[in-house]
Amino acid sequence: MHSSLYFTLTLCFATLLALAAPSSKSGIQKRSFIVKRVASPRLKARDGVEEMAKAFNKYNIPVPRDLKNAVEKRQLKKRQLAAANRVGKRSVSQRGPQRRDDMGGEQNVRLGLAASSSQRRSQLAHQRRDSMGGDQDVRLGLAASMGQRRSLHPRQDQDPAAEQTAATQQPAAEAQAGNQTQSKAQGGDQNGSVEATPEKNDAEYLAPVKIGGQELVLDFDTGSSDLWVFNTQLKNQQPQQPGLQTGGQSAQQSAQQAGQLEKAIDSHTLYNPQQSQTFKEVPGLQFKISYGDGSGAQGTVGMDIVEVGGVQAEQAVQLATSVTGSFLQDSKNNGLMGLAFSKINTVKPEKQKTFFESVMPSLQEPVFTADLRRNATGAYEFGTIDRSKFQGDMVFTPVNNSQGFWQFTSERFAVGDGQPQQATAGGQAIADTGTTLILADKNIVQGYYSQVQGAQNNKEVGGVTIPCNQQLPDLMLAVGDNMARVTGDQINFAPIEDGSAExxxxxxxxxxxxxxxxxxxxxxxxxVAFQGGSNGQGPSLGFAQHA
Structure with missing residues (x-):
């Protein structure tokens, strides 16, 4: 009897162990399978390669071949992960075509993934030409001489007759509103600030802006002059398939692309002009911005009250009806606040003032400042210079705004506390909060990295790499007749891949x-202080070391 009872208990215990053991059909195994298909965070995060290519494309500078190849490899890996992710979802859910794919990176939203191998080859070939500079290298090549340097403007499709600036002619949007742009205060007493929050690797700094009382987070960009936003008109945008014939798209593929586009748009905060009591539509005005990588925005224009940290003005607001490329994928960024000069505003047929140009007459001082910090919240401030934010004296350099930028002479540099060295004679540079890296004269770059042990021109990533553990010297850059210090710890940007020592x-x-x-x-x-100019003095750029 005891042996029978022992046998029964043993059998029950073994059965319980078997039930507790993971099964190939268990939910745990299914979840593990799905997790393995999730796209790598490394590939979704911004890195130096992408940021360098982004800057080249922003200004339509021909992309070097090695950098072009490095970006293509990253995009190919993203597409491969996206394809594997879809296969995994279909095998698990049996609903593959109906599932939205949020792992495809920007190319899947803009182009979709071709169904056949021949379509895929055609798609990739077109993307290489349009997105990575290819044929544009000949079409957009820069003049060799400094005297013939072409503008760094994005392609604007602007008529020569429309080159008249908003500073010298009343914009049509303001005329439609019935008066010149009006600020909140006419006594010159406005000032205010907003926090500037960095994204991963300080790839960009985003700040809140109220338009018609609705708050959106925008990228403040001193390298452009358009205030354009994601808005409810984008709900009508149709998927674009560059390089593919619409007739070759199956209904399934079209539905998938429409779903991806809808999801990308819904990930943004959308300004709704119909919910603004102060919005005024301005018929006849439109804008179009396109960059070398195929990304861009276009749409209509209206007037509304724009407020930044309590400083406000009635301002032209560009409402995107179509957005493509990396703008769609950056879900935290809901548009651009251009803070360069209206000469490069893309609104047709008449350019519009920037926000700073609109509020400048009503500010305590005609100035705004950029206080950007590494891996920390900074600030943009309008109307005053907070002297507690910097140490020592602030020095100012006259700005040449003839091309629409905060442009200055930069023809000298020094490494550490060494003697100043000559870069290219007459060299020019611009101050651009909308670009992540420093892109400088080749003589400056070579002279600096020659003093960094282990620095190399890495063809795999299309740029100079350094050992991550290397202590870097400071770099002194000429801003006019003054020298600005860039500390060495800022120059070590980010690993080329997660876990890499480079x-x-x-x-x-x-x-x-x-x-x-x-x-x-x-x-x-x-x-950095951006001084708009007053009392007969032109604009200038001031800088001092952070406190």
């Missing part, structure tokens, strides 16, 4: 004859 350098070279672009790497070392 890091992408925060300073990279531009082609000969191209103006330098001093982006956020520069700003993270310096408190």
């Amino acid at each position: 890091c992408f350098g925060g300073i990279q070279a531009v082609p000969p004859g191209t103006m330098g672009i001093y982006g956020d790497i520069f700003f993270k070392s310096n408190f």
